[in-house]
Amino acid sequence: MGIIPIPLIIWLIEDLLYLIIFPGLVTILVIVIVIIWLERKIAAKVQMRFGPLWVSKKIGGALQSLADLLRYSFQEVIIPEKADKLAFILAPGLMFAFATIALIFIPVGPYYSVLFPSYYTILFSLALIIITPIFAITVGWASDNKFSFIGALREGFLLISYEVPFLLSVVSMIIIFRTYDYISAVQSQLSFLPGIILNPLAALTMLIVMIRTTGRFPFDITEADSELVLGLYTEYSALFFGVGMATPYVELYNFSLIFSLLFLGGWWPFTLNVMNPIYGLILPGIIVVIKAFIVMAILVFLRAVYPRYRLDQAVRSGWSYVLLLSVLSVILSVGEVVFLR
Amino acid sequence: MSEVRKPRDPVTGHVKALAKGFKYLVEPNRMTLDYPAETMKLPPNYRGFFTVDDKKCIGCSMCEMVCPPEAITMVPRIIGEGGKTIPAPEGEKEAKGPKRTKRPVVNWGKCIFCYFCVDVCPVDAFIPTQVHDLAFEKDSEYRPSYEEYLKPPEEPYKNAKKVVSKADLKRGVGYDPAP
Ligand code: SF4
Ligand code: SF4
Numbered sequence: 001m002g003i004i005p006i007p008l009i010i011w012l013i014e015d016l017l018y019l020i021i022f023p024g025l026v027t028i029l030v031i032v033i034v035i036i037w038l039e040r041k042i043a044a045k046v047q048m049r050f051g052p053l054w055v056s057k058k059i060g061g062a063l064q065s066l067a068d069l070l071r072y073s074f075q076e077v078i079i080p081e082k083a084d085k086l087a088f089i090l091a092p093g094l095m096f097a098f099a100t101i102a103l104i105f106i107p108v109g110p111y112y113s114v115l116f117p118s119y120y121t122i123l124f125s126l127a128l129i130i131i132t133p134i135f136a137i138t139v140g141w142a143s144d145n146k147f148s149f150i151g152a153l154r155e156g157f158l159l160i161s162y163e164v165p166f167l168l169s170v171v172s173m174i175i176i177f178r179t180y181d182y183i184s185a186v187q188s189q190l191s192f193l194p195g196i197i198l199n200p201l202a203a204l205t206m207l208i209v210m211i212r213t214t215g216r217f218p219f220d221i222t223e224a225d226s227e228l229v230l231g232l233y234t235e236y237s238a239l240f241f242g243v244g245m246a247t248p249y250v251e252l253y254n255f256s257l258i259f260s261l262l263f264l265g266g267w268w269p270f271t272l273n274v275m276n277p278i279y280g281l282i283l284p285g286i287i288v289v290i291k292a293f294i295v296m297a298i299l300v301f302l303r304a305v306y307p308r309y310r311l312d313q314a315v316r317s318g319w320s321y322v323l324l325l326s327v328l329s330v331i332l333s334v335g336e337v338v339f340l341r
Numbered sequence: 342m343s344e345v346r347k348p349r350d351p352v353t354g355h356v357k358a359l360a361k362g363f364k365y366l367v368e369p370n371r372m373t374l375d376y377p378a379e380t381m382k383l384p385p386n387y388r389g390f391f392t393v394d395d396k397k398c399i400g401c402s403m404c405e406m407v408c409p410p411e412a413i414t415m416v417p418r419i420i421g422e423g424g425k426t427i428p429a430p431e432g433e434k435e436a437k438g439p440k441r442t443k444r445p446v447v448n449w450g451k452c453i454f455c456y457f458c459v460d461v462c463p464v465d466a467f468i469p470t471q472v473h474d475l476a477f478e479k480d481s482e483y484r485p486s487y488e489e490y491l492k493p494p495e496e497p498y499k500n501a502k503k504v505v506s507k508a509d510l511k512r513g514v515g516y517d518p519a520p
Contacts, residue, residue: 042366045365045371046365046369048372048373048513049372050373050375076480078480301362301363301366304362304365305359306358
């Protein structure tokens, strides 16, 4: 060929890399499908059931989530007569979109610059993650269904009680690393200790908030299928329902990436600092995603063990234990910065 | 001030529960039926989908009246040759005049399978079956027309192994092949 200049080819390949692999739509799809299957399988094993099996019996029903996706795509779309139609249709999509866009600001390797080299990636990703529950409340409002509405109210209560500890736990890590950027946060962990050792209280708070925000057990309160039919998504069907169901898993992936970057040392065993797409993005990225996946697997395992908290119990522990933990974690961080460095 | 109950110990309970869950994850003890490959042999009075005998029914509407969730609708029909009914002309809501009658249609989305209708029918016109595991693709399929309702429901997994459950001292529940 020789007509296309080589830099352009590299540039194109890099773009494709970003689009497909990190943060990558394909990676998200695969992760979400695998984690849903894993969650159902783990819960089934512990609860003496088989779980998904009959779609692709040889590999333990691993294609079940894909089959579900196909089914949702071709199902009949039912929009309730009294629903606020525009909001009803848009809200799940927007929720999914914002959860996905937040991924862009979570770098998985030192050589990562999708939009621009940013010194504020932590702030951007947090801002986008915090927007998503607003659409959850919109969903509840637009459905014009009492169960959805109660689900939305519960979401609002929990949102307010757990957002403060969440932000405080991230703030305490920002204080320790003295940066708003994931890449330099990871680099300061590589040269010292991983964040979970520096501030275990913040890590614990973050874990609890992750469970709550993504609606895993025991904080499955907004969906509560034994009380609220399906909470927010009672009126949804077909692809809208599928998107709504997948969003918490994308959020879970978001949070787990943030957790592994801030607390588990990011791409820790891999400390080679070479700025090219293979050594600066793919290899560290794989390590970060594996760490995030392990965190996700532990969190979905909770479904098999826990019953559901009542709303008042969850709100109370949010404003007491979890808030206390997060305030202590900030004090711990300040103490470390003052006395250790 | 109302008393706020505090958890006795915030750590031990969680650790115990997680450890137990992990134990079951490593050594699962699965008790459920391997469903489409094996199905339970059902007891003789098991209440499944049912249809109606067009010739036997006398159109008395007792079933409609007794149905708790109001799942039964009476449709106007005309008695034709050999006792079979044909649809009444369009727009005719009431069954009036000679040869005019009514027949029940069940909305499967509403029916709770209480079988009150089957029991109340003065001429035993309903034909009960044990088929209970049908799936409907569309919302409209829950509400069959009278002609669709007359077709007897088909059992989806005819070749499945029939089993009966038994108490298994080690595992809790076990299954034996049906006699
Ligand atoms: S079984 Fe019960 S609910 Fe169903 S149609 Fe008969 S009376 Fe109604
Ligand atoms: S099915 Fe039985 S109860 Fe119902 S209308 Fe016919 S005869 Fe009467």
